[in-house]
Amino acid sequence: MTAAATAATVAPVRSSAGGNAASLPAMRVAGLEFRNPVVLASGTAGFGMELEDVVDLDAVGGICTKAVSIAPRTGNPALRVSEFAGGMINAIGLANPGLEAVKRDYLPWLPAHHPGTRVFVNVVGNSVDDFATVVEAIDGMPGIDGFELNVSCPNVKAGGLEFGADLQALAALVSAARTRTTRPVFVKLSPTLGTGVTDAARVAVDAGATGLTLVNTMPGLVIDTQARRPKISFGSGGISGPAVLPIGLLATWRVSRALPGVPLIGLGGVSTGDDAIQYLMAGASLVGVGTAALRDPRAPERIARQMRRWAEREGVNDLTTLIGTLQWPS
Template sequence: MTAVAPPAPTLPRSVADAGPLAMAVAGLSFQNPVVLASGTAGYGHELREVVDLERLGGIVTKAVSVEPRKGNPAPRVAEFPGGMINAVGLANPGLEVVRRDHLPRLAALVSRARVLVNVVGFAVDEFARVVEGLDDAPAVEGFELNVSCPNVKAGGAEFGSDQLALRTVVESCRRATRKPLVVKLSPVLPQVAETARIAVDSGADALTLTNTIPGLVVDVDGRRPALGFGSGGVSGAGLVPVGVLATWRVRQAVRVPIVGLGGVRSAHDALQYLLAGASLVGIGTAAMQDPRLPERVVRDLDRWRDRHGVARLADVVGTLQWPT
């Protein structure tokens, strides 16, 4: 049977009038589909000298937890020929400092770029506590729930791999805010489409696909892991096919918007995600290596759109033709 993706969401007039690259996601208008992925862009203001956030669709901040976290021992990041591996350990200054110091500084930098806050927790109730604590904070227009975190009160299993825990996390966050909730899923979930359905049924307005893939890089001279923690999350160009497939699979299962993430280094990569069903495309590792790259991707997407006679880039979302 031929797989037919659900139609792309109709753009409200305010979005359609915003320009040919505009996207509508969870009630928000993004001026273009390129967003900075969580973790690699800090809280935005750290990049003010090298990135013009106002040229992008938006930014997903570094993770925020209830309490400050020191993270994992160094080294936390290592490069290898196929990409990068990291085990930062979700280090962050905690809810109160982010609200008091970081978000006001970010708010002073953006008016067109949308801001989503990445939320982490290590017990079911902690996600909603962060959401509630930042619901009226400056610049915040929505939340990305990183359910790849370990549930330390349930043996360390990821929230996203436990259907009951996932449902409880999303439902509690839904009660804590009326702002958009985006649930970030792991690519190694055995039934990612079913997990996506549970997240949406529980109140998610959109989904991010995907997170990093677990891996291990070895320092062969030292005969030990390259990272201080041991294993870590693999990112980089090799994740594009993994993320695109996950995006396509979830696109068949649910009708909410998708943020495609993993390995994007060019407009060509971004278009693969868009055609597979994503409305936004996150750039992470590549932006760390070249902070100007996201702006070039925006420019090249517009050139592709013009060259192919596409009036609105949103019209190509989910139009991948699967072989019969």
């Protein structure tokens, strides 16, 4: 059975969350109940435990963890992050403690302390086997709800070309991960694919992906004019923040039109409830918050609250009715 056939529809459910100010009607996406559509984006939220004192993890629907690779990664040297007027540039280098340490010391924490918050593990690797190994090793852990495959990684066995830019390699990667788990598998695609993002999305779903995350950071460069050097040590990096919002929205709309019914996490540039509502209208089922939460740890809770107020003001009782309602000019 294809992933398109098994991808669960998005439906409202009776909320089990408390009556805090940020509460929204719960939603069922990819067969899972989310207390609201706001999820913390991978790379910005660690494994949840790092944010315990600054973010209300019971006010969001879920979290995509920091990337997990087989072996530990130290990442790139400092300076790894720098802000600019339109957002942030970063080149962290996918630093993480490695598979065994993550399983032992990090992943058990969030399900134990915030069981209502959905957990998707972001997976990275340099070969198809790397991805499959990480998914298989984590699949049996309690409280892990699904996986997010970061296909912007270089395929070292194919000369370093990114998996997402090589449709044959992308299909092999997703298929291998799919055989290691029955849980939802989302594939995180790059905005650099342009109109080709729909082709990559279709290949990923046909290979077994449950859903898609749109989009990853956009490659860019920010220069220190006094030093005449790049602002970050790696040189170029990934651009995130408000500048990416229109790019993420367009990719989400294109994919939602090409693959109706496939669950999408809209990601890129979300800093207000209105931004999040735009992603729903473009076709997203869930909305990722990343850079905004780094600047203001209360941003995810505030965004959920703003979405609720927007819905009340507009007389919308069910946010799922907004999904894919963008009216394109004729």
